[in-house]
Amino acid sequence: MIVTNLTKIIIAVLVVILVIAAVVVGLTYLLTARPDFERTETEEALDFTASEYDSRTDNESHGFADSSEDPDLSQYPLDYEESQYSREFELAGINLADSYETVQQTYGQPLSRKVTSEKSIHNPDYICYWTSWYYDDLEVLFMKVEENGQQLGKDIGNVFAIKVVSEDYATHRGIRVGDTVSQALESYNQEYEGACFSQDNDELFFEDGLNCIRFSVKEERISEILASQILN
DSSP states (O other): OHHHHHHHHHHHHHHHHHHHHHHHHHHHHHHHHHHHHHHHHHHHHHHHHHHHHHHHTSGGGTTOOOOTTSOOOTTSOTTHHHHHHHTTTOBTTBOTTOBHHHHHHHHOSOSEEEEEEEEOSSOTTEEEEEEEEEETTEEEEEEEEEETTOOOOSOOOEEEEEEEOSTTOBBTTOOBTTOBHHHHHHHHTTTSSOOEEETTTTEEEEEOSSEEEEEEEETTEEEEEEEEEOOO
């Protein structure tokens, strides 16, 4: 009788040990398998990022990455919009978002004007008015949004874009029509992560997500410069 009871106790103890061992093995597998899964996901993400970067530096970009899709604005001050409008994208002494009065004070009355309009792409209840002022080798484009049905008055809005086709006008960094592509890259590629060169349009451009400056290129020299806000 005593032997039978002892045998039962031993069997019960063995069963408990086996159960505990199974639980330990299961927990060990779960704890070690999860980190491996997370590591694999991270590695795949890094591989994708690397391939995406490679695709941005193909032959058409001439080795300069196009960072326009992912603008990093954290490096700019809180009043970035105001400070950058006033200096960085200045062209021909005109700043983006300048008033028409400011342009008039600098250059006087334009030689000619042109006004066009279109419905706002964001809200059809509003009309976008585009007013171009033409000077010698200089065009200034103003934009103003009015409620549908309201005519454009004397106030034609603020500067949206500036275009020059003469060496008489320079960017804030001193680049002019006639300068080489390498001069533009040397002046702008320090602060910007990259430039993008379009072989189809022969254009070199830099942007920060809010504004851009674009250089048209002919025979490795700049033939036209355009500074503009980016219409989102």
